[in-house]
Amino acid sequence: MTPWALAWQRFVRDRVGLASAAVVLIFLLMMAASAAGLIVRDWGEEVGMSYAPPGFLKTERIEQAEETAASRPRDDYGIADPLAAELADIQMGTSSAERRAATLPFGADKWGRDVVRKAIKGSETSLVVGLAAAVLAAFLGTLFGALAGYYGRWVDDFFNWLYSVFTAIPYLLLVLAIAAVLGQKGVLTVVLILALTGWTGIFRLVRAEYLKHAVREYVLAADAIGASNARRMFGHILPNVSHVVLVQLSLHVVLFIKAEVILSFLGFGVGVDTVSWGSMLAEAPSELILGMWWQTAAATAVMALAVTAFSLLTDAVRDALDPKLA
């Protein structure tokens, strides 16, 4: 039985791991469907009134709005309001093609966009950024770690120097410095920033594994039958250290999702025409003051669910792949 099959056996016995894997899978499917345009393509449509409350909330605001609408026309001292007809149109929400909804399932934002659809679209952005940055960082970290650990000597010295330089600067400070220099927003920029600064942790672990494996007998045997350096590095050693990379990959998804939220919140992240959990939270301070809590709650809840599921899945995968730890 292969180690992977054994790990799979251990994994399916872990109920928490299976449940979190299911949640992660649902998020990934949602992300794919949203990216393909199958769902929430119309997230930007202004379907509700500005700050329309959630449907389950019977607030006084709605009644008030209905009251004021019913109380006109009022006496304007005999002066005819030339804009009365337009004003009434705006008040009733009939000026746009269809009438705007007074309540939505989980409320609306300032522009009257549905919070549920916005949260799904925002999940797509945040997850794409987290996954893409983690894959790129894992690729860089694995490549550098393999080269450093396998070749040793000056190659190792060089990458260790690079590692010490990148880790001498606190992570978020480095991210902000690069964001300041690039000065442009966008999903690709964020992915590059996060990946180019985030490879260090993976590098350290992969390098240690390669140091250990490079002198093992199976690698010496591969050398003896004439396997090239690249083949020994990536054909022979990599499958034996891939469990380390896999766990780190999943760990970094969580790390990068959190970093993207902070970057987008500060306005250095995804562009203004893109919605992510961070850009949703960026609207929170002004909304909370007005008592409009639903968008903040939706973004927080969706993000907490996704991140918790990813974290628990990481723990489960690590336990399954490395039974010595458990």
Place this chain on the structure above:
Amino acid sequence: MSRYLARRLWQFVPTLAGVVLLVFFLFNWVGGDPAYLLAGKIASAEHIENIRRGLGVDQPYAVQLWIFVKQVVTADFGASWSTNERVSQIFATRLGPSLTVLVPLLILSTVIAMAAAMLAAYYRGSLTDRAIMIGCTVGQSISILVYILVFQYFFAYRLGWFPVQGWGANLAENLLWYAALPILVGTVVSLAPDIRLYRTFFLDEISQDYVRTARAKGLGEGRVIWLHVLRNAGIPIATNVLTQLPGLLAGAFLIERFFSIPGIGREVILAVERSDFPVIKAVTIYVAIVTMIVNLAADLLYRVLDPRVQLK
């Protein structure tokens, strides 16, 4: 020991050179020509040329690098581009407020995290342990932004227990009044990762042979845990707290920004928003130096606390 120290200090040189190169590469090469940025929207060619000459960016890269190295060595980064305040002055006045928040925050979160981690490790696998660990996982999955927003909205704005934001003139007022809520938020945020980490430290120690021996010779549980286990688990905890400090110095920017605390972190955000390159460069270099020194100090502290450790 002195040979070790000399070797470690000597290693600072290539690392610092690398940091200087990285920052130079970012700001002078990737960042492009700052003259257009500084000259404003309506700028004459002459004006731009003047700024370029003043900053030295019309020189070849080698000369520019030499100017930057001189700035680093003399610790004189010139003046901020947006406020014209000396960069050294900015540091001198912003460090105090940062430390007023950070030091109590570190002490408070370390003490609470150690207590919770000890509880979880001692009753490993029990309901208490599982509850603490699940609480940590969920707590860690919520963005720091949400903690700040909700705490500020609820405790300061709605309940009025704390000021919403601001900073005073004397230390006592700042510490007890203005810094109280920021410290509380920072503590809550750092608890979850700290508890998880410290729990593994305690678990490592509790399963050691000396604990079994101590129990076998009839020592009370209190003495075993508080004297034997705590002192040994305290070693990695102490070094961990120390190494967290530089990251927090710049990393507390969200807290400082929301509560309007005039610290280093808020200065970083302002500098990034205004493309104030001298300030960002100086912060990056200085924080990198502090990080290297603190990491060395952590290794030395480890040696002092645990004489078995051999420094090579």
